[in-house]
Amino acid sequence: MTQTAQNISVGTKTIQVSEIFGPTIQGEGALIGKPTVFVRTGGCDYRCSWCDSLYAVLPEHKAEWHAMDTRQIFAEVERLSGHAPLLVTLSGGNPAIQPLEGLIDLGHEHGYTFAIETQGSVAQPWFAKLDYLTLSPKPPSSKQVTRWERLDRSILYATNARHTHEIQINLKIVIFDEDDYAYARYVAERYPAIPMYLQAGNHTPPQQAEEIDVSGILQRMDWLIQRTIADRWYGATVLPQLHTLLWGNKRGV
Ligand code: SF4
Numbered sequence: 001m002t003q004t005a006q007n008i009s010v011g012t013k014t015i016q017v018s019e020i021f022g023p024t025i026q027g028e029g030a031l032i033g034k035p036t037v038f039v040r041t042g043g044c045d046y047r048c049s050w051c052d053s054l055y056a057v058l059p060e061h062k063a064e065w066h067a068m069d070t071r072q073i074f075a076e077v078e079r080l081s082g083h084a085p086l087l088v089t090l091s092g093g094n095p096a097i098q099p100l101e102g103l104i105d106l107g108h109e110h111g112y113t114f115a116i117e118t119q120g121s122v123a124q125p126w127f128a129k130l131d132y133l134t135l136s137p138k139p140p141s142s143k144q145v146t147r148w149e150r151l152d153r154s155i156l157y158a159t160n161a162r163h164t165h166e167i168q169i170n171l172k173i174v175i176f177d178e179d180d181y182a183y184a185r186y187v188a189e190r191y192p193a194i195p196m197y198l199q200a201g202n203h204t205p206p207q208q209a210e211e212i213d214v215s216g217i218l219q220r221m222d223w224l225i226q227r228t229i230a231d232r233w234y235g236a237t238v239l240p241q242l243h244t245l246l247w248g249n250k251r252g253v
Contacts, residue, residue: 013099014067016042018056020076021252023086027243029134029197030170031115036087037077039103044093045121048142050176050201052249056093070102077107085111087131094118096154101126117172119144123153128161136172137187139180141201148190155191169194175224176201188235196236200224202244212248217241 022037042065044057055061068076077088088107090100096118104114104126115132127133137151138144161167171194173184180201188196200220204212221240228236 013102014069015073015098015100015103016062016093017066017068017073018042018053018061018064018093019252020073020080022080025242026087026089026115027246028199028239028241029117029136029172030168030195031087031089031132031134032239032242034087036089036115037080038089038091039073039077039095041090041092041095041098041100043097045097046094046119046138046142046144048138048144050142050174050203052202053093055251070106073103074106074110077112078110081112083110085113087113087115090114090116092118094122096120096122096124096127101129104129118154120151120154121147123150123157125157127154127157128164128167130158130161130167131165133158133167133169134172135170136174137183139173139175139183141176141180142174155194170197171195172197172199174199174201176203176220181224181227184236185231185233188233192235198224198228198236198238199241200238202241202249204249212244214245217244 018040020039023035026032026034026036040056042056051057095116107114113131115134116130117134117136120135120137135151135154137146155169158167158169171187171191173187175181175184175198184198200217202212202217225238228238
């Protein structure tokens, strides 16, 4: 993507960063298997019952986070990637609560592309600058409440950008049970034009870093595949969380 000098905004705003790591592969969703550097921000407006990244969510972990500006983050991305313009995945926590617009602008200047993973609870106009927007609204098992108007607005910001550049919008929902499945069906009906990725949830507590219940995850995935096929829901793509199968709940891989 090319950007004009006028719309580059490399500010000195402070961004809370939990960790920057990679290159590794994206383990889930539409970009599964793609090499990427992750920038995981600190802080989240949700408290999902099964969150596996509480170290990037809870204020009690704040002392482990780093307050960084755009240039410091980008310097680390460049160091890790060896200056190869890879995909950068903005994750969290909820990265949408951080001022990431300048990082996207700076990275684009150097040929990097940007994906964000967010639940869609905070809609930002700068979503329009992304190359990939993955929205992962949280189903009932998370014990969170979806604010639909915010999800609508997140999609609108990205959709409006399509007249200036290619931006791929995807939905991704973690499924644990029938209620989650019904929620995913509703989301797909609400946004029929957006590709939907479903993934079987990992029920192993995050403190069990390596001993996850792989057979339990695969059984749930099998159920999910049978469920979508029986419903003739052919618009859904069912995927595992590849990183979980490979590396369990380990951080930084
Ligand atoms: S939205 Fe994501 S990071 Fe935030 S609490 Fe839920 S699972 Fe954890």
